Amino acid sequence: MVCGVKTLGQFIIEKQADFPYAKGELSRLLRDIGIAAKIVNREVNKAGLVDILGDVGTTNIQGEEQKKLDVYANEQFIAALTSGGECCIVATEEEDEIIHIESPVSQNAKYIVCIDPLDGSSNIDVNVAVGTIFSIYRRKSVEGLASLQDVLQKGTEQVAAGYVIYGSSTMLVYTTGKGVNGFTLDPSIGEFCLSHPQMKIPETGYIYSVNEGNYVHFPDGVKKYIKYCQVEDVSTKRPYTSRYIGSMVGDIHRNLIKGGIYIYPTTSRSPNGKLRLLYECNPMAFIIEQAGGKASTGFDRILDINPAELHQRVPVFIGSKNMVEKAEEMMLIYTEKPLSVEEKVESKLEDLGVVGGID
Ligand code: AHG
Ligand code: MN
Ligand code: MN
Numbered sequence: 001m002v003c004g005v006k007t008l009g010q011f012i013i014e015k016q017a018d019f020p021y022a023k024g025e026l027s028r029l030l031r032d033i034g035i036a037a038k039i040v041n042r043e044v045n046k047a048g049l050v051d052i053l054g055d056v057g058t059t060n061i062q063g064e065e066q067k068k069l070d071v072y073a074n075e076q077f078i079a080a081l082t083s084g085g086e087c088c089i090v091a092t093e094e095e096d097e098i099i100h101i102e103s104p105v106s107q108n109a110k111y112i113v114c115i116d117p118l119d120g121s122s123n124i125d126v127n128v129a130v131g132t133i134f135s136i137y138r139r140k141s142v143e144g145l146a147s148l149q150d151v152l153q154k155g156t157e158q159v160a161a162g163y164v165i166y167g168s169s170t171m172l173v174y175t176t177g178k179g180v181n182g183f184t185l186d187p188s189i190g191e192f193c194l195s196h197p198q199m200k201i202p203e204t205g206y207i208y209s210v211n212e213g214n215y216v217h218f219p220d221g222v223k224k225y226i227k228y229c230q231v232e233d234v235s236t237k238r239p240y241t242s243r244y245i246g247s248m249v250g251d252i253h254r255n256l257i258k259g260g261i262y263i264y265p266t267t268s269r270s271p272n273g274k275l276r277l278l279y280e281c282n283p284m285a286f287i288i289e290q291a292g293g294k295a296s297t298g299f300d301r302i303l304d305i306n307p308a309e310l311h312q313r314v315p316v317f318i319g320s321k322n323m324v325e326k327a328e329e330m331m332l333i334y335t336e337k338p339l340s341v342e343e344k345v346e347s348k349l350e351d352l353g354v355v356g357g358i359d
Helices: 008-018 025-045 047-053 069-084 121-126 212-217 220-230 248-258 277-290 321-334 341-351
Strands: 087-092 111-119 130-138 160-166 170-175 180-186 191-196 207-209 261-264 294-296 316-319
Touching (some): 008 180, 025 047, 111 121, 130 248, 170 248, 170 277, 212 220, 220 321, 248 277, 248 316, 294 321, 316 321
């Protein structure tokens, strides 16, 4: 029998030819992430059974402690990246500090991984899609122990990024900067199989995704854009449809396929937005741009932000190009652009009388 299926492993090896000088480390790193994703998928699928098998804080039949799924996912990805040996630092949403992988092989490895091991974890208890988001950088320093500075790179420096969605089926979607490809897990053979080659996000979509419960706290530009989405106009197929799962991965995955915009703006409660630049916004921005869409803070391109700190948060407007541009247009008219981190430092120094600030 001829088998027409292309597995993630086969695809990664084939694509290695796109990078003639690569020695296969990135391919192995992606393979390791794929394996950890399958292990996490197995546990996510059993989530509803936790009450039967034993809750957090109890021990299972092997005497192991039952872990909350986001802790479990965090441990699985760190373990996979540690044993793989291709990565010198893991930065994860679940840990305050970066993790140095200190084995002699890993110390000198050239890649850095930033990861949100379980995104949308509040949806776990109610059987709604959750995800994993990852981002891969090449370390900048050439020798010695890599440091936080190696992690704080602009999104444009990413060499690969992807997400896994644990949904009605499980998919892994990733880019290495040459388009976006999606793989669906076939549980019968335990392999991710190429199901969505060269994914493209429609230029215009008709879905907007934002937590409207926070409406009163939104900047005026976002309020105006939401009203724009809701106004009747047959020529532009408005009103648009509102869809919000509360899992960034789920919301963006749907909008990638169907066309749409996902917004998590600044609010008066979270003045820098809620989502993290390194673990959530940069990888998703890389994927969506590679699929032909746009990702912005409302004013500037996400991928151009110079990260100042590990757990930095940013507002995000991401999705179909025309929708993001329309939202940016509203932001420009109705909302004053907030100062960047550099500008804030500069103005503080000026207040203190340090004329000219820093260069
Ligand atoms: P995480 O579960 O990794 O903390 O991320 C949750 C994020 C994102 O996935 C989601 O879109 C957003 O938080 C939901 O926030 P609200 O509940 O404030 O809408
Ligand atoms: Mn998240
Ligand atoms: Mn998370």
